[in-house]
Amino acid sequence: MTVGTDRDSGTRRRDAAKTRQLLLEVARRRFARDGYAAATVRDIADEAGVNVALINRYFDSKEGLFEACLGYAVEELARAAGDVPRTDIPAAIAQQAAGTTPEGGPNQVLLLLLRSSGDERTEQMRLGVLRRFAERLAATAGWQPDRPDDGQLMLRAQLVLSAAIGVTLLRASGLQPLTYAGERDLVEPLRDLVNGVLRATRPE
Amino acid sequence: MTVGTDRDSGTRRRDAAKTRQLLLEVARRRFARDGYAAATVRDIADEAGVNVALINRYFDSKEGLFEACLGYAVEELARAAGDVPRTDIPAAIAQQAAGTTPEGGPNQVLLLLLRSSGDERTEQMRLGVLRRFAERLAATAGWQPDRPDDGQLMLRAQLVLSAAIGVTLLRASGLQPLTYAGERDLVEPLRDLVNGVLRATRPE
DNA sequence: CCGCTAAGTCAACAGTCGTTTACATCACAT
DNA sequence: ATGTGATGTAAACGACTGTTGACTTAGCGG
Numbered sequence: 110m111t112v113g114t115d116r117d118s119g120t121r122r123r124d125a126a127k128t129r130q131l132l133l134e135v136a137r138r139r140f141a142r143d144g145y146a147a148a149t150v151r152d153i154a155d156e157a158g159v160n161v162a163l164i165n166r167y168f169d170s171k172e173g174l175f176e177a178c179l180g181y182a183v184e185e186l187a188r189a190a191g192d193v194p195r196t197d198i199p200a201a202i203a204q205q206a207a208g209t210t211p212e213g214g215p216n217q218v219l220l221l222l223l224r225s226s227g228d229e230r231t232e233q234m235r236l237g238v239l240r241r242f243a244e245r246l247a248a249t250a251g252w253q254p255d256r257p258d259d260g261q262l263m264l265r266a267q268l269v270l271s272a273a274i275g276v277t278l279l280r281a282s283g284l285q286p287l288t289y290a291g292e293r294d295l296v297e298p299l300r301d302l303v304n305g306v307l308r309a310t311r312p313e
Numbered sequence: 314m315t316v317g318t319d320r321d322s323g324t325r326r327r328d329a330a331k332t333r334q335l336l337l338e339v340a341r342r343r344f345a346r347d348g349y350a351a352a353t354v355r356d357i358a359d360e361a362g363v364n365v366a367l368i369n370r371y372f373d374s375k376e377g378l379f380e381a382c383l384g385y386a387v388e389e390l391a392r393a394a395g396d397v398p399r400t401d402i403p404a405a406i407a408q409q410a411a412g413t414t415p416e417g418g419p420n421q422v423l424l425l426l427l428r429s430s431g432d433e434r435t436e437q438m439r440l441g442v443l444r445r446f447a448e449r450l451a452a453t454a455g456w457q458p459d460r461p462d463d464g465q466l467m468l469r470a471q472l473v474l475s476a477a478i479g480v481t482l483l484r485a486s487g488l489q490p491l492t493y494a495g496e497r498d499l500v501e502p503l504r505d506l507v508n509g510v511l512r513a514t515r516p517e
Numbered sequence: 518c519c520g521c522t523a524a525g526t527c528a529a530c531a532g533t534c535g536t537t538t539a540c541a542t543c544a545c546a547t
Numbered sequence: 548a549t550g551t552g553a554t555g556t557a558a559a560c561g562a563c564t565g566t567t568g569a570c571t572t573a574g575c576g577g
Binding site: 122123149150151161162164165170171 | 533534535536537538542543544
């Protein structure tokens with residue numbers, strides 16, 4: 110083998126890229142679930158099964174680790190938004206929301222977008238993603254970047270975004286039946302919500 | 314005067330009830346804005362202009378202070394819900410949301426409902442308020458406690474609650490134009506949202 | 518005026534936080 | 548096989564956390 114000998118085939122006991130990735134996965138879940146301040150680097154390192162010092166080695170600081178998590182969220186959200194055929198927003202929202210469970214399910218991207226570290230630069234990063242996301246939502250209702258907007262469309266788009274984020278949060282809180290509603294249960298009500306907010310004042 | 318002499322008329326330099334109240338007000342704002350973990354007892358005490366030890370004297374612990382804040386939120390929310398004529402939910406939501414500003418405005422009750430201390434008992438308290446709030450919302454759409462619900466109505470009511478909480482959160486994040494939208498700007502879009510979600514499948 | 522209790526302050530405690538430094542160990546090239 | 552840089556570990560640092568006990572002082576009754 111080209112990689113070092115080990116009991117497990119094809120894996121190395123020491124792989125910087127792999128442990129870095131592992132730290133990121135754990136940190137994303139912990140930051141999303143507990144928030145920045147409540148999530149400690151020791152907890153993250155322990156759950157990842159590595160030493161605490163590696164966080165500072167690979168990410169400089171706790172803040173750096175959080176920023177890396179946020180960067181991942183940005184990419185993931187851009188990727189998810191890119192797949193949406195621009196007509197079925199509710200389905201996309203339902204999918205995102207459904208991926209968030211109280212146990213810290215597979216997908217907590219939207220939750221991460223709400224956690225704050227207090228750092229100004231990270232905060233701007235966060236706001237930028239939210240703004241772009243809202244613009245994309247507004248575009249589905251006829252909003253255009255150059256054309257002067259009276260603010261109504263963008264405001265309504267941000268209202269939809271609010272709902273998407275609120276659903277994710279309340280699901281994480283364990284509120285029933287919302288928490289244990291499947292993706293399919295969420296699509297229809299969300300469609301009514303989006304239509305109500307965005308199509309209500311649509312000119313044509 | 315029956316109260317002790319002081320430069321300010323009618324006020325005492327030492328008043329347990331008053332300082333307790335002052336601590337509560339500051340704590341509510343700090344907990345709502347920064348979350349439980351990030352808000353330190355020293356910061357709260359300093360902003361209130363009193364000594365840190367008084368927090369433990371009056372509220373036993375930081376957890377006790379947080380619980381007291383949550384209790385206030387419960388009362389405040391019940392009071393606000395009591396005034397609503399049960400027909401104009403959107404206006405009430407808009408009012409609550411409008412009271413939340415990024416600088417930590419006059420009203421952060423909904424924000425407080427999302428902050429978690431990790432304590433199990435406090436968590437149940439939090440969930441209880443959310444549940445009751447959702448039930449009240451569902452009732453406006455015809456839901457009744459005894460009648461068996463297929464989950465649709467309650468789910469949709471919780472969706473509205475999600476939107477209300479999401480708006481409050483995003484406003485606190487500083488997202489524009491949502492953040493600087495007045496109460497009057499919010500009412501119409503919120504009405505469309507509530508109608509879209511709750512009236513869409515209404516039988517009659 | 519004096520004393521006693523309530524109200525508030527002060528300083529320190531033990532624990533935990535993020536971070537750093539010095540050391541050990543593995544993987545690979547030579 | 549062996550040295551060497553990359554990878555991971557252990558232990559400690561100072562700062563900060565919530566909390567506590569002893570102390571001081573204001574306010575009221577006598």
